[in-house]
Amino acid sequence: MHSPANYHDYTEPTGTTDGVMTPPQDDSEDLQQIDDMTVYKLTRELQDNEANKRSLIGSKLPLSVLANEYVDPSFKNKIESMASNGLYYRPIRGDGNCAWRAVLYGLLDLIGSNKEQCQLMKSLLQNYHTMILDEAGFEKIAYEDFIDSFYEILDSLIAQGPQYIESNSFLENTELQNGSIVCLRFITSAYIKTHSDSYEPFLEGESIDSYCARNIEAFSVEADHLSLAALVSALAVVSLHISYIDGSNTESETIHILNPDYYVDQTDFGSIKLLYRPGHYDLLLDP
């Protein structure tokens, strides 16, 4: 199951004009001269520039704002029907890490106002999750910095309370967020490797190690459904509630609920809600 880094598949809703790439001018003679490496570098730069124009984690907005961006009724109607339930969303940057970043923020949002839960999450990372990493054979030098990034966020959340994750020192902190995303990726990979019997049948012949290396451990590769199911079980403290919106004729969104195999020490912080549109995840929030 080869899933390429399809992190630029996120299509702008019809009706918006920002973020539209300008087609290159037709210099077909010049284009024939440039080699694969140059084409690749230019494409990569263009994609990165487009992604970097968006916030890592955008402001909390009513879902009706998103519905208004759509003209296509199949999308618009579904989002409007969700908006009527008073849901909010936070747009997440489409850089290939959106599902991971949305889950990171969703988790911090669930526990942010409860210091005990933040402490508990810290101690689980230190004991339970680190144990899975060790069991799966991850080298300490490869993972310790990323666990530290997650700790640092949790420490600030404990010290400053829920306003920390509303502040720019968190929202614009690429290094801490991305480090914590790698931490989530690694524990997900480690969980799959230590529960290979449950995951192998879904990999269509690809080895567990290859699947994890290509789809999970590598930064900026978009999460597929299997990765998210494994993430939930690896965290073992939350469930995921994913609303799928697509161009089909149905009136309402399709909902998938992912529960962990078990909750570690009966710790259930609640449910993280994600909004999926083809190629992209955003975070859904209650008012």
Place this chain on the structure above:
Amino acid sequence: MQKSSTASRRLLKEYKQLLTDTPDGISAGPIDENNMFEWECIIQGPDGTPYEGGVFPAILKFPSDYPLNPPTMKFTTPLFHPNVYQDGTVCISILHPPGDDPHMYETAAERWSPIQSVEKILLSVMSMLSEPNPESGANIDACKMFRDDLPGFKAVVRTNIRQSLGL
């Protein structure tokens, strides 16, 4: 972009680990210990290959978000090899994240991810010298010669080595 402290911390740890436990035929470290983002490494050509007896210096440049993204590696003396561009830039799968590579190979070869390390790159380069991969070539002339005229290929490599050693 600001150099991240996570990146320099990680590079320092890797450097220390390499100092205590260096694989055979390899040495590597920062050129200036105040800048962890640029290393020089020296690779000895593996025995029993056309590169035997050669000593190949290269520069590793690390991105500010290392190890989320891989470094680039460029040999600074001529190295005639199917997987090394004429300017010395190394093109092997471990230096590319999945889905992120100009040759789009569909092989299961190891790609870059944050679990990789400088040591793993250098070991991959050693095996690149032992087993060139002409299917995903960076130097087309070297690919063709390696496939069609192995004695000629070896002669070019040997000449380059003698020149770089000043013989």
